[in-house]
Structure formats: structure tokens, C-alpha cells
Amino acid sequence: MTYVKPTELVQSVIDAGASKVLLSTRDTIVRSIMGGAILTIAAAFAVTISVTTGSPLLGAVLFPIGFIMLYLLGYDLLTGVFVLAPLAWLARRPGVTLGGILRNWGLVFVGNFIGAFAIAVLMAIVFTNGFATAPNAVGEAIGHIGEGRTVGYAEFGANGMLTLFVRAVLCNAMVATGVVLAMVSKDVIGKIFAMWMPIMLFFFMGFEHSIVNMFLFPSGLLLGGDFTIVDYLIWNEIPTVLGNLVGGLAFVGIPLYLTYGRPSTPRRVRPSKRERLAAAAAVDAPAPADREATGASV
Template identity: 75%
Template sequence: MPYVKPTDLVTRMIDAGESKVLMSTRDTLIRSFMGGAILALAAAFAVTVSVQTGQPLAGAILFPVGFVLLYLMGFDLLTGVFTLAPLAWLDKRPGVTFPGVLRNWGLVFCGNFAGAFLVAVLMAIYFTYGFATEPSAVGQAIGEIGEGRTVGYADYGAAGMLTLFVRGVLCNWMVSTGVVAAMMSDSVIGKVVGMWMPIMLFFYMGFEHSIVNMFLFPSGLMLGGDFTIGDYLLWNEIPTVVGNLVGGLTFVGLTLYATHGRTAPKRRGVVAAEPELVGTARR
């Protein structure tokens, strides 16, 4: 599995960020729509596995299949462009502006939400036979997730909001590590292995991913979860988006860029003393 050195890796990250910022509106929306939809299907799959086996670890081990597929097909997630797009602006790539970065983030957010929401509607129909019956055990579990991760945070007030934000930071630290790890190899197997590990970690630990939540919470509302749209936005989606931005950009994008893309000057070595001077000093 060919390995890409960190300096070359950062160049690839900047190139990817430039490509995403300069991409047409149509392509950005299509790619982000499909990214949100596939990740939502993977989340539904992982919850189903966790509920039916009673083993949350099994769901976490299998969840990365969606992330791997969408990135191998060149689709986009907001969490990834949070990390990559600003690097092209910092590197002063031609045509890349800060408003262009914000435009990319906004379009990807909209596309991800549309894709995830469509899957939320389809899965709600699936879990209830077209809303003709009570939700299945998996559907009930999704509704409970929505309650626990909205009003559950609200019960703790400011401490709950801080916890939610930190979980968002930790999430995209791992997710963006997965995005970058895919660029460390030129083989499919290498890319899959690199992505799989950090994505499995974030899902099992219960960190907050803004795109996964675009599926879980709308579907949770449709499946009887006892929370509101306002609860979802205030006590999950908005703080999670901010946390994802901080986590991915700070701990992955900027750190790699600072130390491998814009390295500091090397320290000057200590000049060895002349042997005869050393001998004189000893005498």
C-alpha cells in the first residue's frame, strides 16, 4: 500500500480544498446530496445492527462502510470541507476567496441536509409500513436517540451545551482524520483502512456528527420522539456544526498545514569546536 509522505499529503489536502471551492454549484449540490444520503443510510444500518444484535460495537464497526463508499465515489460532507476548503484560501490559491469558502460550506450544508432528510423520510416509512403501524424496535430506538441527544443535553443547561460542543469537536477531529487518512495511500485498500479506524471510533464513542444528526433527528421526530424542531436546532444541530468546524479545522487542517505545509525555519546546528582549541581548553 503506497504511503504518501506528510508534506505531499498537505499538498493533496490543499489541492482538494481548491477543487471544492471552485466547483460549480450544480456539482457541489449533487455531490453533497449524495454524501448526506449515503451517510444517512449507513447510520440507519448501524442503528439497526446495534438494536438487533444488542451490541453497539457491532454497529460502530460496520458504520464506516457508508463513509468509505461516499468518499471513494467523490461525494462531499460538510465535516470534510470544513477542514479542506480553508487551506486553499490560506495558501492563496488563485481564485480562492474567503467568500468562496463560505459559499462552499453553505452549498454543502444544504446538499447534505437534503440527502439526509430524504433518507429520514424513506426510513420512517420503512419502519412504520408507510405510517400505518407503530415504529419497529429500530424506529423506536431512533426516536429515543433524538430525545436523549436534545432535551437530554438541555436538562444540564450550560454544562449540557458545553458537552454537546465538545462532542462535536471530538467528532470532526476523528472524521477529518479519516478524510485525510484516505489521501495517505494511493490504493483502495489503504484508503479504506485509513478511513475505517477513526470513523469507527467517533461512532462508538457517541460523538456528535452534524450530517448523521440531519438524519437521526428528523426521522426521530417522525417516529414519535418527544422533542421539537427547536430542540433539535438549539440543542444539537447548531452547536454540533460549530463544534465540527472547530474540531476539524483546528486539530487536523491547521496543524498539518502549519507543520508540513508552512514549516518553521530549521534550527541552526551547533558548530563543533576545533580539536586544538578543545585541547587548549582542557589544559
């Protein structure tokens, strides 16, 4: 399998970030709708596996399928552009401005929400036989997830908000790593394997992903979860978006750019004591003519 070294990898990340910022509104919206839809179908798939098999680990192992599919197709997630776009700005790519980055983030957020909400409605129809029956076991589980990750945090006040924010930071530390690792190989198998690892980790650890939550919480409300839209926004989505932004930049984007994204001056190595003594002796040694004269006098 091919391997792209970190210095080349960061340049690929910067190129990708510039292309995202400069992409047309139509293409950005379409790609982000599809990204949100594919990722959240995978989330429904993972919850279904966890409930029907009783193995959350198996659900986490298979959840990355959705992430892999959407990135191989070039679709967008907010958690990914949180890292890609700022690196293009730091590298001063032509046309990449702070306004352009905010525009990109806003469009991707809207597109991801449309895609995720559409899947939430469609899956709610599946889980309730077109709203004719009570939610099945998977639907009930999704409703309880919505309760636990909203009012469950609210019960602990500021401590709950801190926990939510930290889970969101750690989530995008992993997801952004997966986004970058998608470029670490030039063949499909290498890309799949590289992306799989961090995405599996974030899902099994229960970290907070703003796009997955765009599916889980509307689904939970549709399926009878005991929380409100305000609970969802205040006690999950808004802090999760902010935490995802911080985690992606602090743990992935900025460290990679600082160490690989710009030329650095090699560290000046101080000569050892032996080397300094040898250099001093060479300076004090007589010139060749002096040595000849000394030899003649002897």
C-alpha cells in the same frame, strides 16, 4: 500498499480544498446530496445492527462502510470541507477566497441536509410500514436517540451545552482525520483501511456529527420522539456544526498545515563545547609557513 508521506499528503489536501471551493454550484449540490444520503443510510444500518444484535460495537465497526463509499465516489460532507477549503486559502491558491469558502460550506450544508432528510423520510416509511403502524424497534430506538441528544443535554443547561460542543469537536477531530487519511494511500484497500479506523471510533464513542444528526433527529420527530424542531436546532444541530468546525481545524487542518504545508527554516544547531574548542584551536594554530619556519629554527 502505497503510502503518501505527510508533506505530499498535505499538498493533496490543499489541492482537494481548492477544487471544492472552485466547483460549480450544480456539482457541489449534487455531490453533497449524495454524500448526506449515503452516510445516513449507513447510520440507519448501524442503528439497525445495534438494536437487532444488541451490540453497539458491531454497529460502530460496520458504520464506516457509508463513509468509505461516499469518499471513494468523490461526494462531499460538511465535516470534510470544513478542513479542506481553509487549507487551500492558507496556501493562497488562486481563486480561493473567504467568500468562496463560505459559499462552499453553505451549499454543502444545504445539500447534505436534503440528502439526509430524504433518507429520514424513506426510513420512517420503512420503520412504520408507510406510517400504517407504530414504529418498529429500530424506529423507537432512533426516536429515543433524538430525545437523549436534545432535551437530554438541555436538562443540564450550560453544562449540557458544553458537553454537546466538546462531543462535536472530538467528532470532527476523528472524521477530518478520516477525510485526510483517504489520501494517504493511492490504492483502494489502503484508503479503506485508513478511513475505517477514525470513523469507527467516533461512532462508537457517541460523538456528535452534524450530518448524521440531520438524519437521526428528523427521523426521531417523524417516529414520535418527544422533542421539537427548536430543541433539535438549539440543543444539537447549531452547536454541533460549530463544534465540528472547531474540531476539524484545531485538531487536523491547522496542525498539518503548520508542520507540513509550508516551507520552514531548518533549526540552527548550536555547536557543542568540544566543537567550539576545536574550532578555536584551528583558528589559533600557526599557518603552514609559520610551522615550516618553526621547524627550521628547531
